Amino acid sequence: MRPSPRSRTPYERLQLRDIRNTSTFRLTLLLGLVALVGVVMLTALIYLLSARELSARSDSILRAQAAQLMTNPVASMPGAVRLAIARSGGSGFNYFGLLDADRRRIAGTLSGASGFRIDHPKEIPARPGHHGPIRELAVRLPTGEILLVGRDITPIVDLRWRVTLVLIASAGVIALSIVTAAILLSVAPLRRVATLQRTAQEIAAGHLDRRMPVLGRGDELDLLAGTVNSMIDEVGRVIGQVKSVTDAIAHDLRTPLTRMRSHLDRARRSDDIASATAERLDLAIADLDTVLERFTALLRISEIEAGSRRAGFADIALDPLLKSLVDLYRPLAEERGISIGLQRLPGLAVHGDRSLLFEALSNLIDNAIKFAPQNGHVALSVTSEKGSVAIEVRDNGTGIPTDQRQSVLRRFDRGSAANEIPGSGLGLSVVAAILHLHQFTLALDDAAPGLIVRILVPDQSRPLIQP
Amino acid sequence: MARILVIEDDTATAQEIVTELGAHGHETLHADNGDLGLEKATREPFDLITLDRMLPGIDGLTLVERLRERRIHVPVLMISALSDVDERIAGLRAGGDDYLTKPFASNEMAMRVEVLLRRQAQQPAEEAVLRVGEIEIDLIRRKVKVDGEPVRLLHMELRLLEFLARNAGDIVSRKIIFEKVWGYYFDPGANLINVHIARLRKKLDRPGKPSAIVTVKGEGYRLDAV
Numbered sequence: 001m002r003p004s005p006r007s008r009t010p011y012e013r014l015q016l017r018d019i020r021n022t023s024t025f026r027l028t029l030l031l032g033l034v035a036l037v038g039v040v041m042l043t044a045l046i047y048l049l050s051a052r053e054l055s056a057r058s059d060s061i062l063r064a065q066a067a068q069l070m071t072n073p074v075a076s077m078p079g080a081v082r083l084a085i086a087r088s089g090g091s092g093f094n095y096f097g098l099l100d101a102d103r104r105r106i107a108g109t110l111s112g113a114s115g116f117r118i119d120h121p122k123e124i125p126a127r128p129g130h131h132g133p134i135r136e137l138a139v140r141l142p143t144g145e146i147l148l149v150g151r152d153i154t155p156i157v158d159l160r161w162r163v164t165l166v167l168i169a170s171a172g173v174i175a176l177s178i179v180t181a182a183i184l185l186s187v188a189p190l191r192r193v194a195t196l197q198r199t200a201q202e203i204a205a206g207h208l209d210r211r212m213p214v215l216g217r218g219d220e221l222d223l224l225a226g227t228v229n230s231m232i233d234e235v236g237r238v239i240g241q242v243k244s245v246t247d248a249i250a251h252d253l254r255t256p257l258t259r260m261r262s263h264l265d266r267a268r269r270s271d272d273i274a275s276a277t278a279e280r281l282d283l284a285i286a287d288l289d290t291v292l293e294r295f296t297a298l299l300r301i302s303e304i305e306a307g308s309r310r311a312g313f314a315d316i317a318l319d320p321l322l323k324s325l326v327d328l329y330r331p332l333a334e335e336r337g338i339s340i341g342l343q344r345l346p347g348l349a350v351h352g353d354r355s356l357l358f359e360a361l362s363n364l365i366d367n368a369i370k371f372a373p374q375n376g377h378v379a380l381s382v383t384s385e386k387g388s389v390a391i392e393v394r395d396n397g398t399g400i401p402t403d404q405r406q407s408v409l410r411r412f413d414r415g416s417a418a419n420e421i422p423g424s425g426l427g428l429s430v431v432a433a434i435l436h437l438h439q440f441t442l443a444l445d446d447a448a449p450g451l452i453v454r455i456l457v458p459d460q461s462r463p464l465i466q467p
Numbered sequence: 468m469a470r471i472l473v474i475e476d477d478t479a480t481a482q483e484i485v486t487e488l489g490a491h492g493h494e495t496l497h498a499d500n501g502d503l504g505l506e507k508a509t510r511e512p513f514d515l516i517t518l519d520r521m522l523p524g525i526d527g528l529t530l531v532e533r534l535r536e537r538r539i540h541v542p543v544l545m546i547s548a549l550s551d552v553d554e555r556i557a558g559l560r561a562g563g564d565d566y567l568t569k570p571f572a573s574n575e576m577a578m579r580v581e582v583l584l585r586r587q588a589q590q591p592a593e594e595a596v597l598r599v600g601e602i603e604i605d606l607i608r609r610k611v612k613v614d615g616e617p618v619r620l621l622h623m624e625l626r627l628l629e630f631l632a633r634n635a636g637d638i639v640s641r642k643i644i645f646e647k648v649w650g651y652y653f654d655p656g657a658n659l660i661n662v663h664i665a666r667l668r669k670k671l672d673r674p675g676k677p678s679a680i681v682t683v684k685g686e687g688y689r690l691d692a693v
Contacts, residue, residue, distance in 0.1 A: 255569070262487070282684065328659070355653075362651075
């Protein structure tokens, strides 16, 4: 596969949905909302108190004006009202009216048409073209007439309207600022969590040498990363111990066992041994060979897992590799009456170690031939989609039950179907180690009947994780 | 009989090699460190050297490089505890002719020695035709005849036969066959090579005559002149 523009993993793409779910976002939003409600309530209180104060002041002016008018004798009240109107000079600021006991207008500009209660000031809405909003006070004269005193309160109503507008606008701006702050505050931790998540996935994939990034801020993410790192250290140490014990046993026993085999072999080759002894020697040599084979496979896995082979990686053309494998295994398959087919897809290449991939695929084909029934079929195929490649080895044998598909990849685990078939139980472990080194994935699937072993090669235009 | 220099610091391994090669009728000389080995290899003529890679004094890789610098082209079988393919390649690049990993079966070591000695003997006159008994391999036209009759072989069958023919009379193990014919260094299991040999045998065998390819139980195969 040739390099193509690097595609981003889901973890690198921060979406609003991811941000919305973070606790930082929610917490910031909650705190912001509390602050917003506080600000709004405070502003509203100030507004209410101011509005009430302004109304009270208007009312006291109205009362003062009414009291001043009432100092006139009742008989001259219509004249006093007209005089007051004249004094206000048609400013449209003060309004007066005199009604008789039956609420019919005697004099003035106020008619009381919109209704009133004695001594209870009320607001009369503006009548465009006639007057603005008016605060009106009705006072009953001792003789039963009603004096109406009004005052234009346009500045107060305007002020109230402006204050309300400012309140709504500032609430909006504050809310927007809170959301922006919540997003900005969430992005940085979310990025860190994404990095932690990616590292955790690499560790879970078996890269026990990876560690969670610790920024040294001493925050909760640093604490978590530090704890996980200590845990991985411990896991790595335990795995290393178990492995080194296994390897040491395999390594240390190989030399004396090989020597033992040489002694037996030399004894077997001497001319003066009885045939019964020769037979026993052959059996002993065969058993020793089995043990040595297993030790070799164990050490081979360690060698591959040590990961020192990546320097020799190159682009490998898949088609000739698979064709040479099929040529190598066809005689073995045909001897058992099994047909072996290759669905070719020329032009594909993967990045890796040719001889290790050949070894891994050899193991898989050898297994497929072992487990395919008499006159069965083994099929190799390659598919490619969006830069990824899948190499498939399929047989029509008994397959592996779903619950055993993970365990057969472990050393010495052969699965229940393999009881009758010779083998070390290390073949698939070798395959798994080789694929792990390549960062390829191994997937076992049901061919109904039979097994599909799939090697999944990720889009290699993305840089591989360096060990 | 060949003269073989065994350069090996581990006494038990050296003893093993000396005994096995002695049993095959070769004369051996032992050097237990790199400097002594280089001195002996430079001063005296040998038909082959078995060389441990890790040695006191100069190490195996340097030793074989020095030999090649001095135009001493004696075949070298490198023996090492390092089994990785990269190590093998490094050993062969330095000038080694074959590479064997410790621990090894002594008959396997002896087989490799025979293959190298045989190759050395054949080198001066690279034949156009290989003949083993009634089998005739035309190396240029890639044709095979048995008893004068042409036999059609597939590409890898021909390479297998050529390898057996070049080592005719000597036993070669399945592992050596897989390495030298197919070029891979892992154990593909006994059956795989067996069936390839069986197919080749089927094509070469003539009625009433013993098979030219002999199976030596527990060891490998041998092509005999019949």
